[in-house]
Amino acid sequence: xxxxxxxxxxxxxxxxxxxxxxxxxxxxxxxxxxxxxxxxxxxxxxxxxxxxxxxxxxxxxxxxxxxxxxxxxxxxxxxxxxxxxxxxxxxxxxxxxxxxxxxxxxxxxxxxxxxxxxxxxxxxxxxxxxxxxxxxxxxxxxxxxxxxxxxxxxxxxxxxxxxxxxxxxxxxxxxxxxxxxxxxxxxxxxxxxxxxxxxxxxxxxxxxxxxxxxxxxxxxxxxxxxxxxxxxxxxxxxxxxxxxxxxxxxxxxxxxxxxxxxxxxxxxxxxxxxxxxxxxxxxxxxxxxxxxxxxxxxxxxxxxxxxxxxxxxxxxxxxxxxxxxxxxxxxxxxxxxxxxxxxxxxxxxxxxxxxxxxxxxxxxxxxxxxxxxxxxxxxxxxxxxxxxxxxxxxxxxxxxxxxxxxxxxxxxxxxxxxxxxxxxxxxxxxxxxxxxxxxxxxxxxxxxxx
Numbered sequence: 001x002x003x004x005x006x007x008x009x010x011x012x013x014x015x016x017x018x019x020x021x022x023x024x025x026x027x028x029x030x031x032x033x034x035x036x037x038x039x040x041x042x043x044x045x046x047x048x049x050x051x052x053x054x055x056x057x058x059x060x061x062x063x064x065x066x067x068x069x070x071x072x073x074x075x076x077x078x079x080x081x082x083x084x085x086x087x088x089x090x091x092x093x094x095x096x097x098x099x100x101x102x103x104x105x106x107x108x109x110x111x112x113x114x115x116x117x118x119x120x121x122x123x124x125x126x127x128x129x130x131x132x133x134x135x136x137x138x139x140x141x142x143x144x145x146x147x148x149x150x151x152x153x154x155x156x157x158x159x160x161x162x163x164x165x166x167x168x169x170x171x172x173x174x175x176x177x178x179x180x181x182x183x184x185x186x187x188x189x190x191x192x193x194x195x196x197x198x199x200x201x202x203x204x205x206x207x208x209x210x211x212x213x214x215x216x217x218x219x220x221x222x223x224x225x226x227x228x229x230x231x232x233x234x235x236x237x238x239x240x241x242x243x244x245x246x247x248x249x250x251x252x253x254x255x256x257x258x259x260x261x262x263x264x265x266x267x268x269x270x271x272x273x274x275x276x277x278x279x280x281x282x283x284x285x286x287x288x289x290x291x292x293x294x295x296x297x298x299x300x301x302x303x304x305x306x307x308x309x310x311x312x313x314x315x316x317x318x319x320x321x322x323x324x325x326x327x328x329x330x331x332x333x334x335x336x337x338x339x340x341x342x343x344x345x346x347x348x349x350x351x352x353x354x355x356x357x358x359x360x361x362x363x364x365x366x367x368x369x370x371x372x373x374x375x376x377x378x379x380x381x382x383x384x385x386x387x388x389x390x391x392x393x394x395x396x397x398x399x400x401x402x403x404x405x406x407x408x409x410x411x412x413x414x415x416x417x418x419x420x421x422x423x424x425x426x427x428x429x430x431x432x433x434x435x436x437x438x439x440x441x442x443x444x445x446x447x448x449x450x
Contacts, residue, residue, distance in 0.1 A: 085125035127319025155183030171246030307342030401425025
């Protein structure tokens with residue numbers, strides 16, 4: 001029996017998408033999007049200058065380690081500031097998270113990195129964590145604080161969601177802005193989801209109902225808009241922007257894979273997978289920030305209960321940086337994680353954001369923290385925090401306004417606070433009160449794991 005085909009139906013109002021992160025050949029700016037507010041097309045981002053310069057003058061080393069580059073099929077070679085454009089994989093987690101007694105169907109388990117690879121779909125290579133290239137919003141097994149969906153009873157992939165997966169894609173034709181976003185809702189954290197009106201005329205992909213709301217375009221391979229999917233108490237909003245010369249022709253395959261995974265995950269939910277990096281260009285352990293953001297860390301900052309809501313932004317490429325004209329390229333991996341209270345709108349939450357940059361040597365990490373401290377008015381943290389530390393006091397950049405940065409061996413840790421009272425960051429004094437005690441616990445947690 002041939003697979004079902006479906007035709008676009010009138011879409012809901014289209015939501016503007018945030019711009020892609022910068023890809024300058026000269027200087028790179030680290031984009032920290034721990035709290036991204038997409039309101040009428042406006043994106044609020046937090047930035048910190050770091051020495052992200054791709055070296056065009058040095059000969060790249062052939063041995064595994066600093067200076068090593070990896071060529072991947074379908075990706076251009078010699079991309080400035082990128083050592084490996086496609087290092088990502090996932091380690092499955094068979095233990096499901098539960099919220100109010102209901103096992104959670106995690107959005108990123110519905111379309112995995114392995115699925116993208118099988119479909120021949122490439123992620124956009126970016127060594128800088130951000131919400132556009134790759135963001136995983138999931139519910140963890142820990143966290144006793146409540147979730148608040150507000151008035152939402154349906155998931156929204158283009159805007160805010162409590163359970164969401166977003167991939168920025170590297171289209172074969174070089175088209176910018178191609179993406180796939182998946183948001184999941186269940187009654188336990190979106191009350192009323194099971195009672196929402198279902199779209200008539202839905203088609204069946206196995207046990208999953210599928211209703212297309214893609215925009216009507218002259219080219220059937222120009223796929224823009226949303227698709228609704230539901231089965232057995234789980235609802236999915238799929239949002240895509242796929243061009244005819246990009247991944248638009250793969251739309252049916254994408255929906256088929258998501259539907260099959262949705263049916264399997266509803267029957268037997270798995271937990272959030274762990275992101276891993278191939279060792280070809282980074283033959284060392286990568287420090288994961290999310291396991292370090294425990295209840296003790298959040299209580300030290302805000303004195304309240306941590307929710308299970310996690311927002312993780314893994315870089316999709318191994319990066320390279322050169323600290324000065326005489327040194328060779330240094331390879332690194334960056335990941336960020338954001339945890340706190342459980343409101344659906346990031347602007348309503350209290351949260352801490354931890355970004356970790358893993359280098360291959362302590363020397364590279366020493367140069368990193370020295371550069372950042374000089375650029376962003378680094379001040380003493382007043383108490384010892386690992387090998388080196390500073391409170392950044394640069395109100396001209398939100399990511400450096402009251403952030404605490406620490407070097408522990410070859411790892412650089414940056415901790416920031418987000419809450420409605422401090423939308424422009426913290427003062428240095430506030431950072432010492434809110435973030436320094438929290439960072440001390442983060443460093444302890446890192447010591448237990450590495």
